[in-house]
Amino acid sequence: MDLHAEDAGDDSDDEDGDPSGQFENVSLDAPTPTSPPVQTATLKDVVDGKPSLPSAVSIATNGGHAGSQRGSIAGSHRGSISGSHRGSADVSSAASGSSTPRRHAPPAHPHPFPIPTSPRSGPVPQVTDLPGKKGNTPPAALGVKGVSTMDKVLSRTRMQHLPPKPKAEDETHLHEWEQMMTKAREHEAERRKLQEARRAERERHLLAVTPRWEALLARDFSVQKVRENESLRQLWFQGVPTHLRGKAWSLAIGNPLAMHKADAYHGYLRRAERALANGRFPPDILEQIEADLDDTLPILHVFQRGSPVRDELKDLVCAWVVYRSDSGRGYAPYITLLAAMFALVSPPAQAFLSLCNFLSRPCLHAFYTDTADEIDAFYRVFENLQADKFPRIYANCKNLGLRLPESYFRSVLVEQVPFEAACRLWDQIVLEGDGYIFRAALAIFGFLEPRLYYPDKDEIASVLEGRNAATAAIAERERERARLRGERYEESLDGKLSVFGLHEHELFDWLAQDGWKDSRFERLVVRELPD
Structure with a gap:
C-alpha cells in the first residue's frame, strides 16, 4: 500500500x-x-x-x-x-499518541420539540455538557434510584400535548395550585359549618311554629286560603315540619280523581300480588323496577336490597303499574323517585292515593302519558320564561339545539337537588302547582348561569344533567383524598347538581328574590294549551 x-x-x-x-x-x-x-x-x-x-x-x-x-x-x-x-x-x-478525543453523538432530546425560550416561559434551561466532556456526569442506568429524565422535563401543570414548562415555573405553578386547593377546602369546610348552623336554626324555628302548623292543618284546610294569605304563604315557604309533611302534602294535593281512600291501594296491590304469584307480571318491568330501586335516593341508605322499606316501596310501585294497566299504559321511568318521596312521609295507602292524584296534574300528566303535543307546549312555556329571565342563556341553548332535560319534569327535581332541598321544593309544588317546577328550574339556571354560556352542546348538556366530567373528577379526587386521610366521606352524591355547589340554602335564597309572577305563567299556559 x-x-x-x-x-x-x-x-x-x-x-x-x-x-x-x-x-x-x-x-x-x-x-x-x-x-x-x-x-x-x-x-x-x-x-x-x-x-x-x-x-x-x-x-x-x-x-x-x-x-x-x-x-x-x-x-x-x-x-x-x-x-x-x-x-x-x-x-x-x-x-501516534494523539490527545484529540473521539467525538460522540449528542444525547437524544427527551421531547421531539425544543423547550420554549420566550420570555413568558421563564428562564431558559441550561443545556448539559456532552458525554465525555470534563465535569459531565453520565446518566444513571435504568433501575437506579434518583430523579428520572422524564421527571426532569415533565410538566405537571400543562397538558401533555403542549411543550413543557421550565422546571422552575412548573414548580411555582404547582405550589400555587396546592395553595388554591387548600383555600377551597377551607372554604368548603366553612360552608358546611354555616350550613349546619342554618339547619340547626331552621330546626329550632320549625319546633317553635309546630303549634301553628298543627292548628292550620287541623281546621278546614284550603289551598286557596293559604295562597291568598301572605303570612301563611311565608310560613309554608319556610318549610313544613317533617312529622307533618305527609298530612300537609295529602291535603294540598287533594283527591281530584275521587279514588276510594281505603280500598284503592289494597285492591291494586292484591292484583299485583296475584300476577306475581302466577308469573303474569311482565318480567322485563319487574327487572326494571328492581334496577330503579337500586338507584332510588342512595344518599338515605334505606332502599338497599333486603330492607323492609324497599319491599314497601316495591309493593307501591307494582300497585301503581297495575293501576296504569287499566288505562293501557305500563311502567314509566323515575316513578320510583316520586313513589319514594310519598312513601317516606305517609303510610302506603295514603302514599298511593297522593301519587296517583299528583300525577294527574296537567304538566306531569303530559310527561307520564308521553303526550308529545302537550310536552312541546310546556317546553314552549319554559322557553318563553327563560328568554325573559336569561336571554343570553336562551339564545345559546337555542343556537345549540338544546333544551331542558326531561328528567327535570319527570323526577320533579328530586334527582337534581339534595334531598332536603327536594322536600322543601315539594312543599311548594304541592301548594303552588306545576308552575313551581318551572320556577325552580329557572332558579337552577340562575345558579348555573356562568357555566351555561359556553358554545358547546355537549358541555352545556353535561352541566344541566350533572355529569360534567371535569367536575366529577374533582369530586372523585376529593373523595379519594378523604379516604386516604381517614376522613368521613359519602360515595354517592346528594343530588346531581350538588357537585356544582347547589344546596338547599343557595337554591331558596335565589327563589326568595327571583321576582316570579304567577300571572305570567298562567297566561303562557292558556296561550300554549288553550284546551
Whole structure:
C-alpha cells in the first residue's frame, strides 16, 4: 500500500483545509525526502481480505516522514481511499499518541420539540455538557434510584400535548395550585359549618311554629286560603315540619280523581300480588323496577336490597303499574323517585292515593302519558320564561339545539337537588302547582348561569344533567383524598347538581328574590294549551 494513500486517508475528513491549523506553516515547496517503497494494496487484495496493509508500527515509524509530505499528497490522492482504509487511519492516530478525543453523538432530546425560550416561559434551561466532556456526569442506568429524565422535563401543570414548562415555573405553578386547593377546602369546610348552623336554626324555628302548623292543618284546610294569605304563604315557604309533611302534602294535593281512600291501594296491590304469584307480571318491568330501586335516593341508605322499606316501596310501585294497566299504559321511568318521596312521609295507602292524584296534574300528566303535543307546549312555556329571565342563556341553548332535560319534569327535581332541598321544593309544588317546577328550574339556571354560556352542546348538556366530567373528577379526587386521610366521606352524591355547589340554602335564597309572577305563567299556559 502506498504511504501517500494512507496519509490521504488521515486527512479525508478535512475537505475544506486544515481546521486545526497545525500544518499551516509547512512549506509545500520544500524538497521531498525519499522514502522506502511501500507495497500498494490492490482492489483484489482488499476484496479477498489479504493482509497487505502496513502495520501500525511501520506507519508510526514513518509518521514524521509522512507528515512532511501531507501537503503535496493530499490533493493528488484525496478520495482514492475506500471506507475500509479509514479504520487503519484511526489506528495510526491512536498509536501516534494523539490527545484529540473521539467525538460522540449528542444525547437524544427527551421531547421531539425544543423547550420554549420566550420570555413568558421563564428562564431558559441550561443545556448539559456532552458525554465525555470534563465535569459531565453520565446518566444513571435504568433501575437506579434518583430523579428520572422524564421527571426532569415533565410538566405537571400543562397538558401533555403542549411543550413543557421550565422546571422552575412548573414548580411555582404547582405550589400555587396546592395553595388554591387548600383555600377551597377551607372554604368548603366553612360552608358546611354555616350550613349546619342554618339547619340547626331552621330546626329550632320549625319546633317553635309546630303549634301553628298543627292548628292550620287541623281546621278546614284550603289551598286557596293559604295562597291568598301572605303570612301563611311565608310560613309554608319556610318549610313544613317533617312529622307533618305527609298530612300537609295529602291535603294540598287533594283527591281530584275521587279514588276510594281505603280500598284503592289494597285492591291494586292484591292484583299485583296475584300476577306475581302466577308469573303474569311482565318480567322485563319487574327487572326494571328492581334496577330503579337500586338507584332510588342512595344518599338515605334505606332502599338497599333486603330492607323492609324497599319491599314497601316495591309493593307501591307494582300497585301503581297495575293501576296504569287499566288505562293501557305500563311502567314509566323515575316513578320510583316520586313513589319514594310519598312513601317516606305517609303510610302506603295514603302514599298511593297522593301519587296517583299528583300525577294527574296537567304538566306531569303530559310527561307520564308521553303526550308529545302537550310536552312541546310546556317546553314552549319554559322557553318563553327563560328568554325573559336569561336571554343570553336562551339564545345559546337555542343556537345549540338544546333544551331542558326531561328528567327535570319527570323526577320533579328530586334527582337534581339534595334531598332536603327536594322536600322543601315539594312543599311548594304541592301548594303552588306545576308552575313551581318551572320556577325552580329557572332558579337552577340562575345558579348555573356562568357555566351555561359556553358554545358547546355537549358541555352545556353535561352541566344541566350533572355529569360534567371535569367536575366529577374533582369530586372523585376529593373523595379519594378523604379516604386516604381517614376522613368521613359519602360515595354517592346528594343530588346531581350538588357537585356544582347547589344546596338547599343557595337554591331558596335565589327563589326568595327571583321576582316570579304567577300571572305570567298562567297566561303562557292558556296561550300554549288553550284546551
